[in-house]
Amino acid sequence: MPSKFREELGDKFILTKGLDECLFVYSSQEWSNLESKLKALPFTDKDVRAFVRFFFAGATECELDKQGRILVPQNLREYAKLEKDLYVIGVSTRVEIWDKGKWEKYCSEDNISPDKIAEKMAMLGI
Numbered sequence: 421m422p423s424k425f426r427e428e429l430g431d432k433f434i435l436t437k438g439l440d441e442c443l444f445v446y447s448s449q450e451w452s453n454l455e456s457k458l459k460a461l462p463f464t465d466k467d468v469r470a471f472v473r474f475f476f477a478g479a480t481e482c483e484l485d486k487q488g489r490i491l492v493p494q495n496l497r498e499y500a501k502l503e504k505d506l507y508v509i510g511v512s513t514r515v516e517i518w519d520k521g522k523w524e525k526y527c528s529e530d531n532i533s534p535d536k537i538a539e540k541m542a543m544l545g546i
Contacts, residue, residue: 421445421488422508425515435496436479438514441522443492443500445482445515453513492517 421429425445434451438444446454458475461468478499482490492502505520518526 421484421490421515423488425508425510426484426488429515432481432483434479435482435490435492435517436475437477437496437499438516440526441500442519443496443502443517445517446513450513451479 429445429447430449432448434446434448436444436446458472461472463469463472478496480493480496484490496502500517500519501522502517502519503521507516507518507520507523509516509518509523
């Protein structure tokens, strides 16, 4: 884990399946905040139940070793298709861990076109 994220994440943090086939990393406090928001959603909604299962079923608490590394469980490595080289990026309240090839492919696709993103943000009032 890059040193710039270690202080923010703390000694223990949560690693889980993310969207776009990456892993999400949350500080314990941010995980608690997110958990509260998800608990407030209507569990009678099938999509809510599916998302909560997806998100929580793979979650695991991690600790850094003395060299700032973490052990990523096999099920999460397989989900994110993590190989040898990784990207670890900060995204607002979380860190994302990407396989290098997947990140580079993601960055080369239209889904991160600044113009398209700006249009969508404008529709959301941002």
